[in-house]
Amino acid sequence: MSVSGLNRIEKKAAFSLASVFGVRMLGLFMILPVFAIYGEQLTGYSPIWLGLAIGAYGLTQALLQIPMGILSDKYGRKPVILAGLFVFLIGSVIAAMSESIYGVVIGRAIQGMGAIASAVLALAADLSREEQRPKVMATIGMFIGLSFTFAMILGPIVAESFGLSGLFWFTGILTIIAMLLIKFMVPYSVNKAPRGDNVALPDQISHLIRHPQLSRLNWGVFILHMALTACFVTLPKQFVESGLALESHWKIYLPTLLGSFCLMVPFMIIAIKKQKEKAMFSAAVTLFTVSLLLLWLMPMGLWSLVFSVVLFFTAFNYLEATMPSILSRLAPAGVKGSVMGIYSSSQFLGAFVGGIVGGVIASQYGEKAIFLVMALVSFAWLLLTFGMQQLKKSKSFSFATNITCEEKADEVAELLINMPGVIEATLVHTEAVAYLKVDDKTVDLTKVKTLLQG
Numbered sequence: 001m002s003v004s005g006l007n008r009i010e011k012k013a014a015f016s017l018a019s020v021f022g023v024r025m026l027g028l029f030m031i032l033p034v035f036a037i038y039g040e041q042l043t044g045y046s047p048i049w050l051g052l053a054i055g056a057y058g059l060t061q062a063l064l065q066i067p068m069g070i071l072s073d074k075y076g077r078k079p080v081i082l083a084g085l086f087v088f089l090i091g092s093v094i095a096a097m098s099e100s101i102y103g104v105v106i107g108r109a110i111q112g113m114g115a116i117a118s119a120v121l122a123l124a125a126d127l128s129r130e131e132q133r134p135k136v137m138a139t140i141g142m143f144i145g146l147s148f149t150f151a152m153i154l155g156p157i158v159a160e161s162f163g164l165s166g167l168f169w170f171t172g173i174l175t176i177i178a179m180l181l182i183k184f185m186v187p188y189s190v191n192k193a194p195r196g197d198n199v200a201l202p203d204q205i206s207h208l209i210r211h212p213q214l215s216r217l218n219w220g221v222f223i224l225h226m227a228l229t230a231c232f233v234t235l236p237k238q239f240v241e242s243g244l245a246l247e248s249h250w251k252i253y254l255p256t257l258l259g260s261f262c263l264m265v266p267f268m269i270i271a272i273k274k275q276k277e278k279a280m281f282s283a284a285v286t287l288f289t290v291s292l293l294l295l296w297l298m299p300m301g302l303w304s305l306v307f308s309v310v311l312f313f314t315a316f317n318y319l320e321a322t323m324p325s326i327l328s329r330l331a332p333a334g335v336k337g338s339v340m341g342i343y344s345s346s347q348f349l350g351a352f353v354g355g356i357v358g359g360v361i362a363s364q365y366g367e368k369a370i371f372l373v374m375a376l377v378s379f380a381w382l383l384l385t386f387g388m389q390q391l392k393k394s395k396s397f398s399f400a401t402n403i404t405c406e407e408k409a410d411e412v413a414e415l416l417i418n419m420p421g422v423i424e425a426t427l428v429h430t431e432a433v434a435y436l437k438v439d440d441k442t443v444d445l446t447k448v449k450t451l452l453q454g
Contacts, residue, residue, distance in 0.1 A: 069341020
């Protein structure tokens with residue numbers, strides 16, 4: 001099978017999991033451009049409850065990502081993802097049926113309890129070889145970015161036609177679509193890690209949080225999403241003040257985000273082909289910091305805003321796409337779900353804190369000050385990146401097998417991970433494919449192939 005590009009299983013996993021992530025995030029993002037307006041029609045409305053309705057989701061997501069990651073290590077990725085989507089569906093229905101702001105807060109909090117991000121990212125890592133993992137994660141990151149763009153367009157249209165409740169009903173329909181994708185499109189895998197390493201214990205969580213390299217990425221994603229959320233407290237208003245009506249904002253977001261995806265490609269090529277991942281990562285954080293400074297320094301004007309926002313999203317999209325890939329490669333074998341849980345908790349906590357901090361800064365020091373404060377925080381992140389280590393490369397292989405039943409796949413995976421030099425083994429029995437991460441200096445590939453053809 002191909003080692004130079006995505007193979008059939010990796011393509012299927014990449015696009016199906018990216019679709020699940022994108023569809024789910026689309027349902028969440030659509031509330032952002034309309035809730036401040038339509039929320040005023042709800043019983044019990046106040047600015048404080050409005051903030052709680054938006055922030056409750058991020059808070060419960062942050063609290064439950066680690067437990068959901070541990071459960072995905074223990075009980076499997078797909079069952080945990082399906083359960084999380086079902087909880088998310090219940091929250092959407094409660095919010096759709098509520099006529100008060102309090103009911104919407106409860107619904108949004110329950111939506112956040114369906115914390116599947118860590119399990120989805122871990123499953124994507126399980127189903128991809130190490131050298132192809134950046135492409136799979138980049139696909140997921142691109143779908144998240146596109147879902148934001150489409151949400152800015154669809155949110156006002158759906159709300160105008162069907163009201164706020166219709167927006168939540170539409171979110172529920174999207175959730176059902178995501179469940180069907182997980183059930184019928186995402187490949188099933190049997191993943192085995194070294195003994196005693198497949199279930200994360202509390203002391204393991206504490207160790208993973210303190211891990212010097214993993215913690216840099218966790219702080220990074222916290223800052224990245226704190227800055228994103230804080231900036232969107234004021235960015236739409238900046239566009240309005242520069243002469244662009246609210247209903248026309250999609251005309252800026254769509255080409256800006258699509259253009260940023262194209263601009264991040266050279267970063268990806270240099271990082272992967274030239275093995276300059278650390279240098280390109282620091283360069284992206286630098287670009288992120290510069291874009292925030294430009295948003296603060298440059299005089300008010302539509303084109304200056306567009307230029308700064310393009311730089312902002314070029315850096316954001318690159319970092320959003322590459323950090324999960326780096327994280328999965330640094331993660332100790334068998335605890336990917338737990339590591340991804342800590343990472344995703346940091347991400348959603350950053351979004352929650354960003355909304356609060358952005359509001360406080362805007363009320364105390366003016367809205368433009370948000371960009372300056374976030375630039376300073378981003379600069380602190382840049383200093384953290386200097387301590388990142390160059391990633392050590394193991395070799396990954398994919399093999400065709402004649403194993404087509406789960407019991408046999410589980411048995412062979414157990415034998416494989418006890419062989420010298422085998423770091424991790426994943427068998428996709430429904431597709432008769434095996435993925436191995438190995439130390440090529442000590443592994444006996446002839447014995448591996450014999451076992452897989454047994």
